[in-house]
Amino acid sequence: MAGDGPAALPVQLVEQPRLQKLKEMFISKYGSAPKFYARAPGRVNLIGEHIDYCGYAVLPMAIEQDILIAAEPVQTQVVQLANTNSSYLDFSTSVNNIQINKTKPQWHNYFLCGLKGIQEHFGLNNPTGMNCLLDGTIPPSSGLSSSSALVCCAGLVTLRANGKTLSKAKLIEFNPLRATDVRLPSGAAFVIANSCVEMNKAATSHYNIRVMECRLATKLLSKSKGLDWKKMLRLHDVQTKLGVSLEEMLTIVEEVLHPEPYSTEEICKCLGISLEELHSQILSQNIQDVSTFKLYQRAKHVYSEAARVLEFQKICSKAPANALQLLGELMNQSHISCREMYECSCPELDRLVDICLQFGAIGSRLTGAGWGGCTVSMVPTDKLSMFLKNVKKSYYQTDGQRLAGENNSLFATKPGRGALVFVEA
Numbered sequence: 385m386a387g388d389g390p391a392a393l394p395v396q397l398v399e400q401p402r403l404q405k406l407k408e409m410f411i412s413k414y415g416s417a418p419k420f421y422a423r424a425p426g427r428v429n430l431i432g433e434h435i436d437y438c439g440y441a442v443l444p445m446a447i448e449q450d451i452l453i454a455a456e457p458v459q460t461q462v463v464q465l466a467n468t469n470s471s472y473l474d475f476s477t478s479v480n481n482i483q484i485n486k487t488k489p490q491w492h493n494y495f496l497c498g499l500k501g502i503q504e505h506f507g508l509n510n511p512t513g514m515n516c517l518l519d520g521t522i523p524p525s526s527g528l529s530s531s532s533a534l535v536c537c538a539g540l541v542t543l544r545a546n547g548k549t550l551s552k553a554k555l556i557e558f559n560p561l562r563a564t565d566v567r568l569p570s571g572a573a574f575v576i577a578n579s580c581v582e583m584n585k586a587a588t589s590h591y592n593i594r595v596m597e598c599r600l601a602t603k604l605l606s607k608s609k610g611l612d613w614k615k616m617l618r619l620h621d622v623q624t625k626l627g628v629s630l631e632e633m634l635t636i637v638e639e640v641l642h643p644e645p646y647s648t649e650e651i652c653k654c655l656g657i658s659l660e661e662l663h664s665q666i667l668s669q670n671i672q673d674v675s676t677f678k679l680y681q682r683a684k685h686v687y688s689e690a691a692r693v694l695e696f697q698k699i700c701s702k703a704p705a706n707a708l709q710l711l712g713e714l715m716n717q718s719h720i721s722c723r724e725m726y727e728c729s730c731p732e733l734d735r736l737v738d739i740c741l742q743f744g745a746i747g748s749r750l751t752g753a754g755w756g757g758c759t760v761s762m763v764p765t766d767k768l769s770m771f772l773k774n775v776k777k778s779y780y781q782t783d784g785q786r787l788a789g790e791n792n793s794l795f796a797t798k799p800g801r802g803a804l805v806f807v808e809a
């Protein structure tokens with residue numbers, strides 16, 4: 385069954401206490417040993433926030449923290465899920481009838497998305513059942529993509545259990561889909577600091593509103609430039625169709641859009657459609673009751689952030705003597721744009737960024753969706769230990785409540801390994 389799945393790396397369990405522990409828990413839960421393990425790393429986005437869904441490239445780095453799943457294919461067509469963290473409840477369902485409840489962001493739904501994705505991709509008629517035990521070390525809802533790691537890991541487990549292979553993409557870039565390695569300059573470390581404010585994307589509407597604001601800005605910009613606005617979905621499409629630079633797009637935004645919020649009435653008037661058409665054809669289900677949208681500042685953020693990503697990549701490839709300074713400046717500008725233009729920061733993130741800069745970071749910014757979650761800071765290697773000590777004291781130890789139970793809220797990252805499947809040697 386599992387024999388000819390994706391290449392699996394043999395590992396010695398005795399040298400891996402976390403795996404050993406997971407194996408023991410698995411045995412006491414299911415009465416037999418796992419047949420294989422899969423892991424998928426979290427990631428930290430170094431720059432390029434909220435622009436992926438607008439069609440622009442982003443710059444993430446895999447981190448060491450991951451989602452690890454021990455699994456065993458079984459004869460019954462049932463998938464059973466358990467978690468080493470008891471706040472994530474056990475779950476089981478038939479593999480032939482996967483129902484994903486979109487209204488409740490429960491953890492097993494993320495697993496089921498990965499499972500269903502693979503089932504559908506291969507058109508599996510007779511998918512195998514499996515027992516799974518999950519152990520995660522990525523702080524959840526902190527912008528380090530614990531949810532994506534969980535979906536990917538579930539996909540890997542399903543692949544292996546069903547004896548299928550899929551070539552592994554390294555990093556996702558959009559239109560066209562491609563990956564480029566970026567060599568970061570030496571002399572600095574990236575430090576992740578969790579604001580300890582959780583923001584569950586599936587449970588709030590901030591995120592969906594931003595996505596819609598970008599779409600509406602796309603429509604208005606397209607209409608004003610005589611493009612077929614009904615077909616245009618992303619800010620990147622406007623740039624491509626017009627064949628202009630990001631700088632020129634910023635000028636167009638200044639000319640076409642205004643800073644004050646747009647009412648739904650004004651948007652309808654600009655597009656020449658009725659309120660009913662706006663609600664039925666453009667606005668998504670979950671934001672039907674929002675009545676004003678900010679288009680100017682969202683579009684400004686997206687085009688300027690997209691330009692910063694390109695600049696970041698260029699500096700990394702040219703590696704001038706002051707590369708760290710230049711990259712740090714881009715990270716700082718990115719944070720300001722997130723805070724002022726995209727309004728996806730929060731007072732705790734802003735405070736944390738200020739503290740990080742005060743204690744020697746060359747650049748610091750929120751990372752991930754925002755409204756909570758983590759910051760990422762670039763810190764000269766020789767200042768790292770003092771930096772960690774000072775930030776810990778200023779942010780985490782002034783408020784006893786915050787520090788409690790948060791041992792992994794501040795850490796320097798090494799680039800992590802990619803997703804993989806492995807078996808006991």
Ligand code: ADP
Pocket residue numbers: 467469472489490491492494518519520521522523524525526527528529530531532534583584585586752
């Ligand atoms: P993130 O930025 O970390 O991806 P999301 O809000 O998108 O934040 O996803 C967080 C959700 O992912 C959690 O609410 C939970 O359902 C799921 N999740 C994350 N880590 C784990 C874990 N270790 N075990 C089970 N579910 C997890």
Ligand code: MG
Pocket residue numbers: 529530531532585
């Ligand atoms: Mg997520």
